[in-house]
Amino acid sequence: MRAVISTAALALGLSACAAVPADGPATAAIESAAPTAMSEEDAVIADLVSRMSLERKIAQLIQPQINSFTPEDMERYRFGSYLNGGNGGPYGDEFAPASEWLRYADEMYDASVRPLPNGEPVIPTMWGTDAVHGHTNVVGATIFPHNIGLGATGDADLVRRIGHATAIEIEVTGIDWNFSPTVAVAQDDRWGRTYESYSEDPDIVARMGAALVEGLQGNPQADDFLGTGRVIATAKHFFGDGGTEQGVDQGDVNGDIDELLAVHGRPYPAAIDAGVESVMASFNSINGRKMHGNEMLLTDVLRGQMGFDGLVVGDWNGHGQVQGCTVTDCPQSLLAGLDIYMVPDDWRGLMENLIAQVNDGTIPMARVDEAVTRVLRVKYRAGILGADAARPSERGVGGQFALLGSPQHRALAREAVAASQVILTNDGILPLAPGMDVLVAGSAADDIGQASGGWTLEWQGGLEGEMGRSAGIADAIFPGATSIWDGLEMAVTTGGGTATLSEDGSFTTRPDVAVVVFGERPYAEFAGDRPDMAFRDEEGLNLLRGFREQGIPTVAVFLSGRPMWMNREMNAANAFVASWLPGSEGAGVADILTGAVQATGRLSFSWPNDCIGRPLNQAEGALFAVGYGLSTRETGNRGELGESCSLLEERDGADLFTSGRLATGVNAYAAGGALTIADDVLIQMRGSSSPAGVTMRGIDRNAQEDAREIAMQPGARFGIRQDGTGSGGYRIAYRVEERPAGPVTLIVGDGDTATRLDVTMQFQNAAGKGWREMVISEECAPGLGQRIEFATGSQLTFAISSITREELPEGTACSF
Incomplete structure (x- = not known):
């Protein structure tokens, strides 16, 4: 149930010491209302905002991923929220048991509520996750059909029940916020996110999306709204993500704005009527303008016309795609109506710049207060904020692990599968x-x-x-x-x-x-x-x-x-x-x-x-x-x-690794010492092989985790091998982070016929010079074969964004 807390109780419960009068500014929204007209919710939040420092306010607007910060960072900076990316898990283990997810949630919560000096209120953090077809980041959770299958059921009540089951499993692990449902109206099935859409028909999407919102959060008129077994929902991605030209993800959507809203905007009023507390901005552009910087749509349409009063969260570094912005420098998004920046790794630089931009007047304090108010309002409604707030393991069904993948939830999923x-x-x-x-x-x-x-x-x-x-x-x-x-x-x-x-x-x-x-x-x-x-x-x-x-x-x-x-x-x-x-x-x-x-x-x-x-x-x-x-x-x-x-008809060439994905029949491996290829396969070029001394993680080049950073210890080897009979030369897009101190060898081919190339000088010259391309042809590696491998005699860190094979013109020289 939504917590009802008096201002006095909240002040006592969330301050490091007794509440003191504040000199800080109130939010613009609160300034415009007479004090006697304030609701209990508004009064509580206005009091908190008035006593927060600028640094703590900006921290509420920053959302890093769990792989890029520590509990110590949480205690120091007090992030308003954080997320686990699609490949992130607690303590670096994406396959961690549910108990570890809950332990991590408690640890971060505890760090966020340690006392602050001078009566400044402490604001509990909240954890967001992509549970898009069940709580499927966690081993043992129920895996429901994707939205395209649920759309085929035509059964909104079934979707509502699935939302509730998903919310229960999310709360078991201590997580507060789900980045779901996707209410895209996919118009071109070439789009890679088509399965996240319920239908090409906007009315079907509106009906199903609203049902999932109600399942996750509860009915806003019911006593259990955002109570036990419920989590915060997110309608995404506002808007037009399913209408990009030629179905290209993160692409452009063109046309008359009213006609576009009639199709792609149709599900949002239904989600808002269902009480959705969060909306996520889209990566795509509308008529050439990126949504993360589009004030007319994020503010005038979403809030003014549609009446949304929750928070708007960005997508993975989406603000960095706004014209004139970088990942660490983008006041345009906050000014356009974004309330939370999803900045997985570069949070420190963004925080510093936002603070400086408020101090120099680029960003009005009233806009900061407005965004902070929206974040706190959602926390208040969800019971995260208040004198009665508790650690994740002590609220709702936290820690009741028998509910994760329970027989009842699996029976519901089986029902959904049959109906789809x-x-x-x-x-x-x-x-x-x-x-x-x-x-x-x-x-x-x-x-x-x-x-x-x-x-x-x-x-x-x-x-x-x-x-x-x-x-x-x-x-x-x-x-x-x-x-x-x-x-x-x-x-x-x-x-x-x-x-x-x-x-x-x-x-x-x-x-x-x-x-x-x-x-x-x-x-x-x-x-x-x-x-x-x-x-x-x-x-x-x-x-x-x-x-x-x-x-x-x-x-x-x-x-x-x-x-x-x-x-x-x-x-x-x-x-x-x-x-x-x-x-x-x-x-x-x-x-x-x-x-x-x-x-x-x-x-x-x-x-x-x-x-x-x-x-x-x-x-x-x-x-x-x-x-x-x-x-x-x-x-x-x-x-x-x-x-x-x-x-x-067959095309020339083949992509072995592109868009963050290894092709079918291509395997990545790490080796070192007595290890063989079969001993340490690195699925999708991710993970760590401690015995081999190789660690790989996803990084962003042009899109989310579309490249890999590879860290190798002395004596380590990393390579990829193709099944079958691939042919042609290799073209590799790569970047060397630091100048290697020892030898680097590139091995091309198989067994006794493999060619060993000393590329130490080439890697030393490439260090710090950004993305480059190497071409490996018959000229330097006769026979080529089905394997390429890098070996190092010293510590080496480099990145790869693509590996392709193609038939090269005769005589093509190798190059780096």
């Missing part, structure tokens, strides 16, 4: 008859990581498959979860049939039917941007065609974060199911395939009829329109579909 499945074609093979011999094929069938998609334990997701699905790995990182194969095995055997898992489709006993599970590899944000809708991974297609040639009926189960051109696969399958990204409860898929649950899922996005990729929006050219979907025993297809797609 959309049967697109069916010749009568579905539902699978009891007693059938079912073969389950495809590498995704037993891969919970692939079924869960991005924002699952790691920002880009995909952990289980990348870890090779070795014995016990699923139990370690997805305890209690059920893969699609697990669900099918249970359902089929319960029905008197037999089920066999065969990733490659081979068998000794001919099955009655084959279920082929395949789809997109996980991704998040810009890493998922695509130039078209062609699906180039032919594993599923080859399996379906192989079974058809043998006369074995097939059911295609397609895992994806968006509709894609599937004509070939639909032609080859007897039934085709759009499964989206169902998450941790694969039994929900089996419920639909076996007919245990009636299929009610309906498309919330148009399905393309060609592979080109362009906004369809229910226009002519869609193979299936919004609202389409077959019921359990309903048959239907579109006849033989055209399979021509010129975009499937």
